[in-house]
Amino acid sequence: MQTTFNYDHYYDWLEMSECLKHLVKQYPSLMQLESICVSEEGKDVWAVTLTDSSSKEAAAKPAYYIDGNHHAGEVTGSMAAMYTVDLLCTNYNKDEKITDLLKNYTFYIIPKISPDGSDVYLHSDQRLRSVNRNYPLSELADGLHPGDIDGDGVIRMMRVKTAYGAWKVSEKDPQVMTKRTPFDVQGDFYNIYPEGEIINYDGLHIELAKEKWGLDFNRNYPFGWFSEVRQPGAGKYPLSNPENKAVADFVLTHPNIGFVSTLHTTGGVLVYPPGTYPEAKALKKDMNLFKKVGKMAKQIMGYETVNIFDGFLTDIENYSSGAFDDWCYETQGIPAYTIELWNLFERAGADMSWPRKDKDDDVQEAEYAMVLKWIKENIGESAIKPWTAFDHPQLGTVEIGGFDYKFIHQNPPCDYLLQEVEKTAKFMLANAYALPKLKFESVKTEKICDGIYKLEAVLGNTGYMPTYLTDSAKRQKIDQPVHIALSGCEVIEGEAVLMVNALEGVSGVNTYYGYDGITTQKHAPQLKRFTWIISGKQNDLVTLTATSQKAGKASIQCVL
CATH class of the missing domain: 3.40.630.10 (Zn peptidases)
Structure with a gap:
């Protein structure tokens, strides 16, 4: 369209x-x-x-x-x-x-x-949760604050080489990092953080600062x-x-x-x-x-x-x-x-079944490699920055790389x-279309004697949901009845304004697949019939109006 x-x-x-x-x-x-x-x-x-x-x-x-x-x-x-x-x-x-x-x-x-x-x-280069208002702190906290320090407009990953690092370069793809195992005692190891600078760096510890926003x-x-x-x-x-x-x-x-x-x-x-x-x-x-x-x-x-x-x-x-x-x-x-x-990972072919399940390190490594492959094939190799040396003002030589999280992943x-x-x-x-919706299915009058008529109407809910929406609404006692009002006549028997607690939707119809066939079973009514005795003149126009807070308003008219 x-x-x-x-x-x-x-x-x-x-x-x-x-x-x-x-x-x-x-x-x-x-x-x-x-x-x-x-x-x-x-x-x-x-x-x-x-x-x-x-x-x-x-x-x-x-x-x-x-x-x-x-x-x-x-x-x-x-x-x-x-x-x-x-x-x-x-x-x-x-x-x-x-x-x-x-x-x-x-x-x-x-x-x-x-x-x-x-x-x-x-x-801007910034990522933030909801709004740029300082909370819960009025000033920037100590620690690493993500920011674009290499000037390419994107906050990427930053890896810092250290013998105490928890990551190493994958043997399968040099762009991918994999977790260090208990048996990895020799080689190059890294810790990985968002690109950024550190407030009050003590020369030893790098921790993400509490968010400013x-x-x-x-x-x-x-x-x-x-x-x-x-x-x-x-x-x-x-x-x-x-x-x-x-x-x-x-x-x-x-x-x-x-x-x-x-x-x-x-x-x-x-x-x-x-x-x-x-x-x-x-x-x-x-x-x-x-x-x-x-x-x-x-x-x-x-x-x-x-x-x-x-x-x-x-x-x-x-x-x-x-x-x-x-x-x-x-x-x-x-x-x-x-x-x-x-879901970027799903697009890349990774298993994203729900509910969530913990995945082994080797599975996560393989899935990250799949993501990089998808990005290269569908966006272009330039969308991934290779690990590139950068002279960090506090940490010395670091490497910055990866893709734009904001507009590829998030x-x-x-x-x-x-x-x-x-x-x-x-x-x-x-x-x-699942919403409840009122509809008058029929209205008819029967003359009893001069000026006196029997009026009968059938009102239904054609929607999938009931007029009260949910059992949660009923439990909270906030479900509202359906009102049916008459105008254009005088009511002799019955109420000028009637109330019905609810009309069920299709979702409340009990159905059954069984060895003896397919059946519709007993359920709360989707339709109700209402009857009044009214007085009026021949050719008078009578209007019936049904109103529900959630299922809207329906009207129908008949001529006496």
Whole structure:
């Protein structure tokens, strides 16, 4: 499908702002653009609302939420979010599925949560977690601070020859380093660090300094939050970062949000809550939802779907916490994927099966060699700097080499960016169809006597998900009923406004493959019939309106 803009490079805040403003000007009936926060550097954090407003207002439709750049360097996510905005706008009334999506659903998209941090990442050699604000220290700490000291614009690896080194040159490839074994007692050995300089070097010890910009926006949400002592980057208190508070407020003020995709790098995997306890202790029905939708992600993106706690975390004792996906699911009942885009090692042919497994040193050595081979063949040999001697101001002769971590490992090279954002958008748009959606299947009247009628209507949920979204929402008692209201008549028997606790979705239909055939088994209702006795005049127009916080609004009319 067509897009208005090209996706062959990474947009900084200014370019993305110009693109968004152009689209909202071109498609005013589809797109709204608002600033939900202004950064310390005066940059707007933009939020996009996308829907065909001529059919129904945005708040009256089930909604899908997307964001990017919780982490400054994970700019692929920002580009995938921007691409989705572009794709929806540009192909409305040209592509049948896009048109149908915008008529029936709403998309809320925040492409760049951290514009300040993202711009530093894109316009300097620096890598940073979320934003360029000093935290937790006000001054630079002692130790090695990564930086481009050889002037080529990229922070690479720096190896220092020492008899105490833990690394040696691989026998298979001189560019590859392999770990020293207990039997390696002779030869050249090295320690390897990021390229950079050392504050208060004592002449003996080289240790990475504590990050000067240590805030982590994805550790600042008010579920499972721990202080800095337990969780680095957590911030002073939950939602202490203005950007985080703006995102949380946006979710809370848009209660029609029914699914979340928060876009990150890297890993080539979709991860789902819970992230603070094992899946075995989680709500089974919700876990099945994540897995079923995840199978669709595998078909479209080629990426596996795993539970955060069981399959993604490397430390289940001191696990990462305060994350956005957990907050959405555990406090708002909204299912949420963190989509980790791009996987260099997988592209190179390495085994990247999930859940993660520890690998032997020789396997890691071989996989790193595969990565270098892939880079040479697909980007060019010039993308890898051979180990090159450099006169370090503190360490004397060192060697600097390797590839650009930022735009080969953490994010795809520009030639591969379009592939990544295309398949991401394709999955998210398909996922939106899983949202619950109200529909009146029928309405009929039967005249009882002059001015008195029996009115009967059938309301259904045509979506894959139930109107309450998740069992997590029910457990928290935040699930909202469906309301059905009548207007244009007087109700004699029944309620003018009825409530039904829930309508099940297709995901809740019990099915069975058995030796005696394939069956659909007993399940909670997807459809319900409502009956009233009303009074009115012949040819009066009666309107029935059903409203659900998560499944949108549906209306139907009948003539008496």
